[in-house]
Amino acid sequence: MSLRRGVRVAGATLLFLSLVPAMVVLARVEMSAGIRYVSATGTADECSAKAKASLEAYLPGATESSPGSGEWMALGQNVVTGAPSSAATVRCYPLPKGYVATFICAVQLPANPFGAGPLCLDIAHKFYGGAITPLAAMPTPTPVPSGCATTSLVGTWVSDADPKLTLTMDLAGGLTDSDGVSGNWNLDGTSATLTYYGTHTLTLSADGKHIRGSGYNFTRKC
Amino acid sequence: MIKTLPYRIVSLAAGFGLALSCTAAKAPAALDMFVGAKKVVENQPVSACNAAAKSALDGVLQNSLALGGSTSGEWEGYAPAVTADGTTAVASIHCFPVGTGYVVEFTCAAQVPPNADSASALCAKLSAAFDAK
Numbered sequence: 001m002s003l004r005r006g007v008r009v010a011g012a013t014l015l016f017l018s019l020v021p022a023m024v025v026l027a028r029v030e031m032s033a034g035i036r037y038v039s040a041t042g043t044a045d046e047c048s049a050k051a052k053a054s055l056e057a058y059l060p061g062a063t064e065s066s067p068g069s070g071e072w073m074a075l076g077q078n079v080v081t082g083a084p085s086s087a088a089t090v091r092c093y094p095l096p097k098g099y100v101a102t103f104i105c106a107v108q109l110p111a112n113p114f115g116a117g118p119l120c121l122d123i124a125h126k127f128y129g130g131a132i133t134p135l136a137a138m139p140t141p142t143p144v145p146s147g148c149a150t151t152s153l154v155g156t157w158v159s160d161a162d163p164k165l166t167l168t169m170d171l172a173g174g175l176t177d178s179d180g181v182s183g184n185w186n187l188d189g190t191s192a193t194l195t196y197y198g199t200h201t202l203t204l205s206a207d208g209k210h211i212r213g214s215g216y217n218f219t220r221k222c
Numbered sequence: 223m224i225k226t227l228p229y230r231i232v233s234l235a236a237g238f239g240l241a242l243s244c245t246a247a248k249a250p251a252a253l254d255m256f257v258g259a260k261k262v263v264e265n266q267p268v269s270a271c272n273a274a275a276k277s278a279l280d281g282v283l284q285n286s287l288a289l290g291g292s293t294s295g296e297w298e299g300y301a302p303a304v305t306a307d308g309t310t311a312v313a314s315i316h317c318f319p320v321g322t323g324y325v326v327e328f329t330c331a332a333q334v335p336p337n338a339d340s341a342s343a344l345c346a347k348l349s350a351a352f353d354a355k
Contacts, residue, residue, distance in 0.1 A: 027251055028308030029333045033316070034289035034296045071257045083252035091257065093318070093325055104314050106331030108253040109307075 028109055032116035035103040035124045038095070044070050047092035047099040054126035055090055058119060058135065070094070078111050080139045085112035088123055101127065113138060142171060148208035148222040153185045153192060157211065157218035167196070167218060251333050258313075258328030258345030268295055268324045271317035275326070278351035282344070283313060295319075299348075301337070310337040313348055326352065 039047070048064070051072040055062035059074035070092035078085035088105040105120035113136035122132050148155070152171075159165035166178045169185050175196060176182045183196030192202045192211050200214035211218050263271070272292060279286035279299030289296040295317035300309045310333040318325050330345040339347070 027333060028303070029253065029310050029312050029331050031298060031312040031314060031331055033298050033314035033329070036296065036316070036318070065257045071260070073255065073257050075255070085253050087253055087255035087331065089255065089257050089329055091260070091327055093260070095320065100318055102316050102327065104329045106253060106255050106312065108251070108333055
């Protein structure tokens with residue numbers, strides 16, 4: 001590689017990398033600490049049982065750091081990002097009479113739909129009683145439409161003229177035929193547009209089971 | 223010009239390809255939380271715990287905040303913002319008087335990446351800084 005070309009490659013790399021931060025979704029960690037509950041009665045085991053139950057009311061699968069430690073933690077998985085976006089700890093410490101429990105929560109924003117404060121308040125109130133405020137629901141993956149939906153072409157379509165020819169249409173608007181040739185689909189009302197060896201306009205039947213037009217006839221498996 | 227144009231296009235494409243290879247391999251950011259050490263210190267006032275907590279948080283994360291006042295025993299620390307949106311490393315130190323001494327707990331959370339330290343590593347640093355006070 002000549003020096004001039006090397007300089008150009010380096011320049012293009014720097015130009016691209018300078019644009020990357022603007023494309024990355026910014027995120028931050030938010031923590032809630034400061035909720036402490038002192039009970040004049042009860043044992044460390046009772047504290048542990050309540051810690052586990054109160055955590056699992058909001059986050060699945062609370063675990064104890066080591067058996068008998070009284071230190072509990074649970075994570076909330078964000079299925080859309082595929083990574084944990086919320087976490088909470090309840091730590092019990094025995095006193096000569098009763099125990100003290102501390103509540104600490106952390107969330108990753110904006111991936112998590114609720115803040116660390118509301119999460120910790122609900123866990124603490126679940127532990128020792130108090131008003132519970134419903135938290136925003138965790139996002140869920142878009143379900144794949146089942147059956148012959150009239151609002152989507154998602155599914156497997158079989159050519160009426162040639163049963164060996166199938167089109168598999170996905171949620172993202174892509175299609176792939178049985179030979180691996182890909183294209184796209186769009187649906188506006190009952191008007192379907194297939195970009196597949198050209199652009200073709202077809203009509204979706206009222207039962208969502210057939211598309212016909214432009215010389216194509218397909219029946220959906222549903 | 224006609225001769226150099228293809229070279230420039232190839233150089234630009236190579237540069238973009240190189241840059242993409244640098245960024246595409248990054249793992250998605252995940253929230254990491256860690257239940258850190260719990261220590262019982264005898265014959266020391268809780269004010270000593272508060273002072274050590276503030277010192278440790280200021281030293282490791284550069285920012286500390288006493289929740290409910292400097293005698294509450296509830297301390298939170300956060301690293302300087304590395305994104306325009308906020309911090310990616312936070313920690314809590316909790317001091318509580320017990321008998322003639324106190325108990326201190328460390329709890330940490332971090333977003334990895336971009337934070338270099340995991341929540342566990344952050345808590346280890348805080349615990350060491352607390353002891354060094």
